[in-house]
Amino acid sequence: MNDMSRVEREVDTNEIKLECRDCQVYYGDTHAIKDVNVDIEDKTVTAFIGPSGCGKSTFLRCLNRMNDTIDVARVEGSFRLDGEDIYDKRVDPVQLRAKVGMVFQKPNPFPKSIYDNVAYGPRIHGLAKNKAELDEIVEKSLRRGAIWNEVKDRLDAPGTGLSGGQQQRLCIARAVATEPEVLLMDEPCSALDPIATAQVEELIDELRSQYSVVIVTHSMQQAARVSQKTAFFHLGNLVEFGETGQIFTNPVDPRTESYITGRIG
Amino acid sequence: MTDASMQTPETGRHSVSLTATDAHTRKRANAEKRFRAYGIAAIATGLFFLVVLFTSILSEGIPAFKRTVISVDFTLTEAQRTEAEGELFKTKAYSNLFIAALKSELDERGLNVAVDEAAIERLLGKVGGTIRTFYSDNPDKIGEPVAFDLTASSRVDGYFKGRVSRDTMQDSRFLQKSDLDLVDALEEAGIVKQAFNWPFITGADSGVDNPGGAGIGASVVGSFFMMLVVLGLSLPIGVAASIYLEEFAPQNRFTDLIEVNISNLAAVPSIVFGILGLAVFIQFMHLPQSAPLVGGLVLTLMTLPTIIISTRASLKAVPPSIRDAALGVGASKMQAVFHHVLPLAAPGILTGTIIGLAQALGETAPLLLIGMVGFVARGYPDGFLAGFTEPNSAMPAQIYTWAARADVGFYEKAWGGIIILLIFLLSMNIIAIILRRRFERRW
Numbered sequence: 015m016n017d018m019s020r021v022e023r024e025v026d027t028n029e030i031k032l033e034c035r036d037c038q039v040y041y042g043d044t045h046a047i048k049d050v051n052v053d054i055e056d057k058t059v060t061a062f063i064g065p066s067g068c069g070k071s072t073f074l075r076c077l078n079r080m081n082d083t084i085d086v087a088r089v090e091g092s093f094r095l096d097g098e099d100i101y102d103k104r105v106d107p108v109q110l111r112a113k114v115g116m117v118f119q120k121p122n123p124f125p126k127s128i129y130d131n132v133a134y135g136p137r138i139h140g141l142a143k144n145k146a147e148l149d150e151i152v153e154k155s156l157r158r159g160a161i162w163n164e165v166k167d168r169l170d171a172p173g174t175g176l177s178g179g180q181q182q183r184l185c186i187a188r189a190v191a192t193e194p195e196v197l198l199m200d201e202p203c204s205a206l207d208p209i210a211t212a213q214v215e216e217l218i219d220e221l222r223s224q225y226s227v228v229i230v231t232h233s234m235q236q237a238a239r240v241s242q243k244t245a246f247f248h249l250g251n252l253v254e255f256g257e258t259g260q261i262f263t264n265p266v267d268p269r270t271e272s273y274i275t276g277r278i279g
Numbered sequence: 280m281t282d283a284s285m286q287t288p289e290t291g292r293h294s295v296s297l298t299a300t301d302a303h304t305r306k307r308a309n310a311e312k313r314f315r316a317y318g319i320a321a322i323a324t325g326l327f328f329l330v331v332l333f334t335s336i337l338s339e340g341i342p343a344f345k346r347t348v349i350s351v352d353f354t355l356t357e358a359q360r361t362e363a364e365g366e367l368f369k370t371k372a373y374s375n376l377f378i379a380a381l382k383s384e385l386d387e388r389g390l391n392v393a394v395d396e397a398a399i400e401r402l403l404g405k406v407g408g409t410i411r412t413f414y415s416d417n418p419d420k421i422g423e424p425v426a427f428d429l430t431a432s433s434r435v436d437g438y439f440k441g442r443v444s445r446d447t448m449q450d451s452r453f454l455q456k457s458d459l460d461l462v463d464a465l466e467e468a469g470i471v472k473q474a475f476n477w478p479f480i481t482g483a484d485s486g487v488d489n490p491g492g493a494g495i496g497a498s499v500v501g502s503f504f505m506m507l508v509v510l511g512l513s514l515p516i517g518v519a520a521s522i523y524l525e526e527f528a529p530q531n532r533f534t535d536l537i538e539v540n541i542s543n544l545a546a547v548p549s550i551v552f553g554i555l556g557l558a559v560f561i562q563f564m565h566l567p568q569s570a571p572l573v574g575g576l577v578l579t580l581m582t583l584p585t586i587i588i589s590t591r592a593s594l595k596a597v598p599p600s601i602r603d604a605a606l607g608v609g610a611s612k613m614q615a616v617f618h619h620v621l622p623l624a625a626p627g628i629l630t631g632t633i634i635g636l637a638q639a640l641g642e643t644a645p646l647l648l649i650g651m652v653g654f655v656a657r658g659y660p661d662g663f664l665a666g667f668t669e670p671n672s673a674m675p676a677q678i679y680t681w682a683a684r685a686d687v688g689f690y691e692k693a694w695g696g697i698i699i700l701l702i703f704l705l706s707m708n709i710i711a712i713i714l715r716r717r718f719e720r721r722w
């Protein structure tokens with residue numbers, strides 16, 4: 015519980031990066047997300063917690079329009095990134111996803127070399143003019159992913175040959191290589207062992223200095239450790255949203271309290 | 280916990296030693312043993328039939344790769360040529376010159392048999408014409424000794440291969456008993472020999488009464504041009520259709536209908552495609568009859584469903600996490616498909632394509648309907664483009680034609696043709712395996 019107090023001290027108010035109002039998501043006839051209002055702050059780690067199937071991953075996938083790839087999914091409401099509606103007809107999801115990067119639950123490096131994994135995003139977005147610039151971006155991203163020292167001698171080795179924790183940090187490096195402003199993480203540690211989890215969590219804390227990070231997690235301890243803001247989802251509703259310390263020590267809603275004390279979920 | 284483990288469990292069972300198998304376990308073990316035995320028996324049966332098949336194909340087909348040749352050293356002088364060209368029956372004059380050369384060779388070896396023109400014609404066909412054509416094509420060879428390797432007629436070939444024997448044969452215009460004396464004498468003199476049958480591999484189809492001259496080469500070329508058409512059309516169309524259906528098309532009734540129809544098309548009998556090709560490509564579009572182009576188009580229709588189904592299966596097998604990863608870094612859908620999904624699906628697509636091609640290579644029925652029958656393969660096409668449009672046959676149709684002919688000499692040609700067809704199919708499968716190995720990526 016000492017951790018908690020430390021986290022609490024670090025909370026400071028930042029400007030709002032992503033403003034979500036009256037968000038609804040339907041999968042066919044199922045109403046998966048109901049009236050969710052969340053403000054994601056810049057340079058802050060926001061955690062989404064809640065029992066399985068509560069809609070937290072669905073909501074996360076709305077933030078970079080990954081739900082567009084699901085035919086039956088329908089998203090309503092207003093999502094404003096720096097004041098611009100990301101669901102505007104003129105917005106190309108491809109450009110949006112370069113600004114809002116994503117890390118997935120299962121480490122999913124491309125079956126290519128470590129270098130190509132990281133260089134892929136900058137290449138398709140044309141971020142590097144030449145090989146030297148690309149090399150620089152790859153190195154910088156791998157350093158930010160806290161994996162540079164482990165892989166700098168074998169950039170040509172396949173990314174799939176790394177251990178699970180290394181693969182996940184490689185995926186984070188790949189996500190930051192396109193210079194995103196928001197980084198979405200969908201249970202990034204659920205497939206990792208405690209040591210790899212600790213490394214990724216440490217990394218998330220470092221990433222906070224430059225990005226706005228949104229993390230979905232099943233582990234309440236993890237949410238408490240890494241986040242400054244926490245949103246608790248239950249059955250598609252946003253039950254409670256506030257500063258992490260307050261949510262875990264003094265929840266307002268009885269459902270939040272039941273969940274964090276282990277009585278539901 | 281300790282209390283519970285101390286108590287005797289009240290399961291009602293007697294304590295049985297682990298080393299003594301009970302009846303139920305024995306029963307299960309026996310069932311497993313029986314199942315293994317069935318499996319081994321099934322595989323053994325399959326292997327047995329495979330061995331029988333291959334032995335019969337090889338034993339029947341290998342003689343087709345040998346031929347009987349009558350080789351004679353023959354010299355034509357300028358004077359002889361002028362004289363022969365002056366005669367009324369020119370080929371008869373050449374024929375007489377050849378017989379004289381043959382006789383003198385026999386005499387040299389002290390063999391004395393009757394050699395008459397009719398017998399030589401039965402043994403070698405119209406030899407005078409062959410010689411005359413040779414010298415008009417190669418006038419510079421006049422005056423030099425030339426070694427002629429002339430293919431013996433199919434009955435003589437059959438005599439050496441055991442198809443024809445003195446006891447069973449009847450005199451006919453093809454061969455008489457007295458000719459066999461001449462053949463024996465020629466063999467003793469070393470003039471009749473067995474040689475590798477290159478003309479069978481490189482040659483074209485012959486007339487119905489000349490099995491000795493029949494070759495599969497022209498129809499191999501026909502098959503090759505057909506496969507070019509099939510590959511050139513069905514691979515891009517099939518892959519594009521599958522990528523669209525699998526990755527881009529919305530899921531609705533219309534696409535469901537298309538999917539069901541593609542699956543159904545794969546099961547349509549090939550002869551139906553043949554009659555479709557006849558009606559659409561030849562009668563409606565007036566494409567040339569018997570041409571590999573039309574054959575290729577028909578086989579494309581047949582191969583497309585196979586390629587689409589296998590391509591979609593291999594696209595489906597690519598884990599969705601790869602698509603998510605690509606979309607997550609901001610790749611467009613097309614980039615995700617072409618940079619990541621397609622390379623991973625490539626081994627499966629290639630295998631499916633080659634299996635589809637192999638199937639098309641062995642297809643006979645539709646070709647018969649569009650007139651790519653064996654006997655049109657009488658010569659090689661002149662040039663690459665003509666290869667698509669000139670009448671030709673294909674290997675399986677050629678084999679079918681030979682098998683249907685009356686002369687027993689064609690029987691071994693049909694088996695020999697099957698060996699060549701199988702060689703092509705096996706090499707295609709090997710290529711498929713090599714490609715799959717090379718492109719396969721692990722994760």
